Amino acid sequence: MGSIQLQHVNKSFGAHAVIPDASLTIEDGEFVVFVGPSGCGKSTLLRLIAGLEDTTSGEILLDGRDMTAAPPAKRELAMVFQSYALYPHMTVAQNIGFPLKMAGMDKAAIDAKVKEAAATLNLSSYLDRRPRNLSGGQRQRVAIGRAIVRQPKAFLFDEPLSNLDAALRVNMRLEISELHQQLKTTMIYVTHDQVEAMTMADRIVVLNAGNIEQFGTPMELYRTPANRFVAGFIGSPKMNFVDGAEAAKHGAAAIGVRPEHMQVSTSAGAWKGTVGVAEHLGSDTFLHVNVDGLGLMTVRTEGEKQLHHGDTVWLTPDPARIYRFDKDGRSLRAN
C-alpha cells in the first residue's frame, strides 16, 4: 500500500511561500512525475513528502494516516537523490544493506536481501567495491538498490538521471520504468525534462512557482492543457502562441498551435512566412518560420522535406487542434 495525500500544504521559507497551497492525491502504485521549470518547488514538494522538511501548514497523509509530523525514518519511504548520496565509507553491499541494518534485521537476512537486490540491478560483481570506484550509472543503481531492499511504501526520486550522459539516461529511464512494472510500488519522480515526464509517468503534476497547474495523464496534459503554462511546457518543440487580432478571430485572448498540428505548403495557406533555421533530424524536420505579422513559429514536418533558409512557405493550422486561452491564460473549452 502506498497512497499519498497532500491537503492544502503550504511551505514558506521566512516570508517567501515556496509552495503556497498544494493539494494532491496520489493513488497506490501510481508512477507520478513532478515537472516544472527550475526553482518552481519540485524538490521542496518531494522533501515535504519525505519528511526532510516540515510543512508550514496543511497535512500529509500516507495510506490515509496523518504523517505530517512524522520524521523521515517513520514514513517508510525511500529516496534516490540527484547526487546519489551513497555512503562513501561503505561498500556497495553495505550501502544497499544500510536501511535493513537500521531496521534491526539480522546479518544473514540482510545478506540475502542485498544479494537479491544486487542481482536485479546487475550489481552482483561490484558488491565489495566502494562508491568512488563505480561509474555514474553503477552508482545510480546502488542508490536504487538501497531504496528497493526495504520494500518501502513509495519511492521518491529527485532528478536521479541528471548527472548521467544522454545515452545512459535513456537506458536508466527504461530500467526505472521496468522496475515500476515489476514492483508496482508508488513512485514519485522529479524532473525538469518533459520527455522523461511524458514517457515514464502514469500521471504528471505540472508545477509553476509552487502552484500545481495541472495533474493528469500525459495525454490529458497534451490534449487538454488546463492553461497556457501547461500547454507551453508539455510537448516538444514548444507550442506556438499567437495573440492580438489573429487570436480574436477565434474568440480568444490568445491561441496556441503545436508545431505538429500545422500543414506546410510552398504555394498557399493561412499564414505566409520565411524559413529561418531548418533543423533536419532525419525522422523529422523542424522549421523555424518567421511568419509575417505573427512572429517566429516552429513547425514540424516530415524528415525528407527539402526546405531551406530563405524559402517562402505558407502555414495552415489544423482548425480542430487550435488551443484557445482567455486573458488570464486559462484554456477556453468547447466553443
Place this chain on the structure above:
Amino acid sequence: MARAASTQRKVTVTIVAWVVALVIFFPILWTVLTSFKSEGDAINISHFFQTPWSIESYFEVQSRSDYFRHFFNSVIISVGSTLLALLFSIPAAWSMAFAPTSRTRDIMMWMLSTKMMPAVGVLVPIYLIFKTLGLLDNAWGLMIVLMLMNLPIVIWMLYTYFKEIPVDILEAARMDGATLGKELVYVLVPMAVPGIASTLLLNIILAWNEAFWTLNLTAANAAPLTAFIASYSSPEGLFWAKLSAASTLAIAPILVLGWISQKQLVRGLTFGAVK
C-alpha cells in the same frame, strides 16, 4: 642558459634555506645530542664530538624524577581532555553545520571569544574553587580545565570539516531509517574520520604543551611533563645532560605528532581564516 641559471639559483636558495632551518632547529638538536653525554662531557663544548656517547642520563632522569609517571599524567590529561572535548563538540558541530539557525553565527563567535579570555583573569577563582573541591593536583580537574580551554577550537575545527560533508548523505541516512544517534555513529563520524583525527591530534598537542594551568593547578601527583620539566629550573650541580634527556623525553612524542599534523595546525589555530 636559463636552465643553468635556475639550477644555480636553486642551489643557492637550498643552501640558505638549510642553514636557516638548522639555526632554528639548533636548540632542539643540541638538546638531543647533549642528552647522550655524561654530565662532565656535556659542558665540554669544545670537544663535544670527541667525547663518548651514553644513555646514562635517561636512566638517571627516570630514577630521579620518575619520568614515566609524569609522562602518563601528560598522556592521561591531554588525551582525556581531548576525548572529553570530542564528546561535547561532535554534537555541537553537527548542529552548527547541518541545522544552522540565525543565531548559530553569533554562538560560534561567542565561543571563539571565550577562548580569548586570558587565563590570569580567572586564575584566582578557579584556584580557590579547585581548592575547595579538592581538585588541585588532580588529573580530572586539569582534564576539565584543558577541555574547556580547547573546546572552542575543537568545535570550530570540526565545524569546518563537517561543512564539507554533503547534507544529502545525512538525509539519505534519515530516509534509510537512521535515528540521530545512528546517523552520527554510522554516517557522519566515519565520513569525518580524517577531520576528527586531525582535530584530535592538534588538541592533544595543545593540551600536552599547556603550561599555565598545569603549572598552577598541580603539585606532585597529577603533574604532567610541563611541571616535571619546570622542576629542573632550579639547578643542582651539573645537570645539563639530565636536563637534556628529560627535555628530549618530554618533547619527542609530541614533536612527532606535530610533524604529522602540521597542515591541520594552520586550519585549527586560525579558525579557518587562512586556508
Place this chain on the structure above:
Amino acid sequence: MATRQTRTLARFMMAPSVIILFVWMIVPLVLTLWYSFQRYNLQHPDRAGFVWFRNYYFFLTDPAFVQAIGNTLILVVGVLLITVIGGVLLALLLDQPIWGQGIVRLLVIAPFFVMPTVSALVWKNMLMHPQYGIFAWLAQLFGQRPIPWLQDFPLFSVTLITAWEWLPFATLILLTALQSLDEDQKEASEMDGANFVNRFIYIILPHLARAITVVILIETIFLLGIFAEIYVTTQGGPGYASTNLPFLVYVQALLNFDVGGASAGGVIAVILANIVAIFLIRIVGKNLDA
C-alpha cells in the same frame, strides 16, 4: 534546511557545549570581579570586607604594575616584530623550489611543538648560561667576555625565547597563505617584467595582508598570557625587570596570597585582551560570511 524536529534536536546537541563554556566563562569572571572589590588575603582571612576600588588603586599605582604593563607591551610587540618579519622572509624562502623542502619545513616548524617549559629551560641553560651555554662558548671563541643574558637582559632574553617559539607558527601560516597565491598571477607579473621588489610590494604583500593580520591577532592573544617562559627562566626578575601582567597576578595571588589585588589585576588583563579580541573576532566573522 531542516525540520523543526531536527532543529529542536540540534538545540539539545548544542546545549551542553554552550552551557559549560558559559559557566566556565561567567562564573570565574564574576568571582574575579567580586574579589577585586574585596579586601581578601588568604593569610589574613579575618580582615575581609568590601573596599570598592581600593585594590585597583593599589594595583594601578604600584610601580610594579606600571613596569609590568610596559614589559607586557614590549614582550608582545617585540615578539610580533620578530615573528612577522622573520615569518614573511622565511615563508618567501621556503616557497622557492629547494632540495629537501619537506625536511626543511619540518625543521623550521619544530620549535612550535616544544612545550614552553622545555624551550625556556633549554635556552636558559644550554644556550644562555653564562658559563656552560653555547653563547658563552661562542663569545669565548671570539675572545669576548660571556654575557649573563638572563641577568643583564632579562626581558630581551624572554622575548627572544618566545619569538623562537612563535616564529614557526607565523612562518607556517604565511607560507600557507603564500602557496594559495595564484601561480598564474605570479607568472603574469613576472611576464610583465616586474622585479622582485615590485612583485613583493604590489602582489605578495597585499595577498599576505590578511594572513599577517590573523597572525598578529592570534599571537597577541597568546603573548598577552605568556607565563611559563618567565616562570622557568627569570621568575620575573631581577626585581620586576621581566615581570609581565600575568606573572604579576600570579605573584600577587599565589605568592603574596592577595586575592583581592590579584583579581583586580586579572580584570585589567581581561579588559586588555578583549580589546584585541574584538578585532580578531571581526576578521574571523567576516571570513565566516564569505
